Amino acid sequence: xxxxxxxxxxxxxxxxxxxxxxxxxxxxxxxxxxxxxxxxxxxxxxxxxxxxxxxxxxxxxxxxxxxxxxxxxxxxxxxxxxxxxxxxxxxxxxxxxxxxxxxxxxxxxxxxxxxxxxxxxxxxxxxxxxxxxxxxxxxxxxxxxxxxxxxxxxxxxxxxxxxxxxxxxxxxxxxxxxxxxxxxxxxxxxxxxxxxxxxxxxxxxxxxxxxxxxxxxxxxxxxxxxxxxxxxxxxxxxxxxxxxxxxxxxxxxxxxxxxxxxxxxxxxxxxxxxxxxxxxxxxxxxxxxxxxxxxxxxxxxxxxxxxxxxxxxxxxxxxxxxxxxxxxxxxxxxxxxx
Numbered sequence: 268x269x270x271x272x273x274x275x276x277x278x279x280x281x282x283x284x285x286x287x288x289x290x291x292x293x294x295x296x297x298x299x300x301x302x303x304x305x306x307x308x309x310x311x312x313x314x315x316x317x318x319x320x321x322x323x324x325x326x327x328x329x330x331x332x333x334x335x336x337x338x339x340x341x342x343x344x345x346x347x348x349x350x351x352x353x354x355x356x357x358x359x360x361x362x363x364x365x366x367x368x369x370x371x372x373x374x375x376x377x378x379x380x381x382x383x384x385x386x387x388x389x390x391x392x393x394x395x396x397x398x399x400x401x402x403x404x405x406x407x408x409x410x411x412x413x414x415x416x417x418x419x420x421x422x423x424x425x426x427x428x429x430x431x432x433x434x435x436x437x438x439x440x441x442x443x444x445x446x447x448x449x450x451x452x453x454x455x456x457x458x459x460x461x462x463x464x465x466x467x468x469x470x471x472x473x474x475x476x477x478x479x480x481x482x483x484x485x486x487x488x489x490x491x492x493x494x495x496x497x498x499x500x501x502x503x504x505x506x507x508x509x510x511x512x513x514x515x516x517x518x519x520x521x522x523x524x525x526x527x528x529x530x531x532x533x534x535x536x537x538x539x540x541x542x543x544x545x546x547x548x549x550x551x552x553x554x555x556x557x558x559x560x561x562x563x564x565x566x567x568x569x570x571x572x573x574x575x576x577x578x579x580x581x582x583x584x585x586x587x588x589x590x591x592x593x594x595x596x597x598x599x600x601x602x603x604x605x
Contacts, residue, residue, distance in 0.1 A: 306382070309346055316350035323354075332365035340375040340383050348375075348383050352390050361392055368398035376407045381415040385423075394425040401433035405478075410442035412450065412466030414473035421481045429483050436490025440475065440483040444496040447471040448503040472511065485515065485523060494528040501536045501553070506545035513556050521557030530565030534558040538570040538583070550586060560587040 328334050336355055339348035352371065355361045362370045372392040375383040384404070388394060397403045402410070405427060408417040420427060430438050437445070450468040475496075479485070488495055500508035517523055525532050534553050540546040550570075554560070560570050571587045574580040 308349060308386070312346035313349060316347045317353070320347070320350050320354060328363065328365070332363075334360070334363050334365075334371070336361075336363075336371040337365055337369070337374050340371045340380060340387070341378045343378065343380050343383065345380075345383055345386065349386050349390075352387055352392075356390050361387070361390060362396055364398075368400075370396045372396060372404055373398055373402070373407060376404045376413070376416050376420075377411065379411070379413045379416060381413075381419045384416055385419045388419070388423045388425065394420060394423060395428045395431065397431075397433070400435075401431075403428065403431050403433075403439070405429070405431070405439035406433050406437070406442050409439040409474045409478060410446050412443075412446050412471035412474055414470050414477060417474050417477050421477055427481075429478070429481065430487055432490055436492075438483065438487045438489070440478045440485075440487060440496055441489050441494075441499065443471060443474040443478060444499045444508065447475065447508055448499065448505045451505060451507065452503075468507075472508075475508075475511070479515070485512070485517065486526070488526070488528065492528055495523070495526055497523065497533050498526075498528045498531075498536060501533045501540075501549055504540050504543040504545055504549070506548055509545075509549055509552055513552050524553055524556045524558045525562060527562075527564075532558065532562050532564075532570070534560060534562070534570045535564050535568075535573055538573040538587075541575040547583060547586070550583060554586070554590045560590055 323335070334351070334355065336348060336351040339351055348371070352361060355363065355371075362372070364370055365374070369377070370392065372384060372387045372394070373396060375387060395403050397406075404420050405417070408414075408420060432438055433442070446466075447468060450466070450471050485497070486495060489499075492498075494502070497509070497512050499505075500512060513524075525534075528536075534550065537546060537549040537553055540549065543549075563569055569587075571584045574583050574587075
């Protein structure tokens with residue numbers, strides 16, 4: 268596609284870890300995923316790349332709208348990407364977009380290239396640029412389960428839009444929750460080509476932590492369904508994520524637990540997990556944190572009325588009724604949200 272690409276040297280063999288400030292220890296930091304220090308740009312390689320690209324036309328885009336910077340970023344050619352980015356910055360085209368609306372930064376994030384993402388941000392790339400689906404770098408990193416790239420973005424010192432919504436109405440925190448749910452779901456069909464879809468659950472949980480530690484709001488609701496990340500976790504039967512979210516200290520924990528998504532509280536959703544092995548634990552965890560079993564949804568149903576039929580449903584119904592009888596609490600204003 269590009270004549271120079273075939274003659275470019277291979278990328279350095281140094282490990283691809285981002286050189287960013289550690290978020291620090293905390294009660295919700297998943298184990299063994301804290302990003303370590305990364306390599307610096309290779310001065311000799313950078314000098315060679317600058318010399319080789321000095322006379323090239325970097326404003327040119329191919330049939331897919333890619334500049335050479337997009338290609339270098341996708342392939343992890345760091346020094347060449349840096350030299351190209353310097354050129355394009357001088358032309359005012361550092362954030363040129365390809366046919367799917369991705370800037371070079373968005374390509375680097377999608378390719379899980381934290382060092383290149385760090386370089387592009389240091390050169391002035393737009394940290395809040397979005398593609399044709401409204402996905403910002405935060406959305407892509409969180410949704411792919413790339414904590415090192417996410418840490419680069421959050422530690423950049425730039426004004427990152429933490430609550431930006433993509434065109435599906437989801438914040439980056441929602442994307443991280445959905446991604447974690449997908450990672451624990453039994454695989455079906457052929458193995459995905461997207462490497463982000465293959466990231467382990469611990470990396471996706473790390474993305475949740477990083478976003479929350481940076482100020483993402485647990486109370487944010489997805490626009491289309493009004494679901495919080497707790498609703499997402501409960502609806503998917505993701506008990507690991509439910510445990511994780513409910514351990515986070517909140518001054519208004521009861522309000523959070525009883526928020527509604529189109530009329531349904533998380534307790535309604537847990538009651539609807541018929542046949543799920545974690546249904547009882549989900550109900551118990553929510554009740555322990557102040558979930559109100561007397562709240563009704565838009566169909567005027569309480570959670571107990573949404574349980575499955577049979578002996579198991581009757582046992583769970585007793586659990587809800589005992590809590591309703593012995594631990595009634597005043598209904599908060601958030602319970603009236605739809």
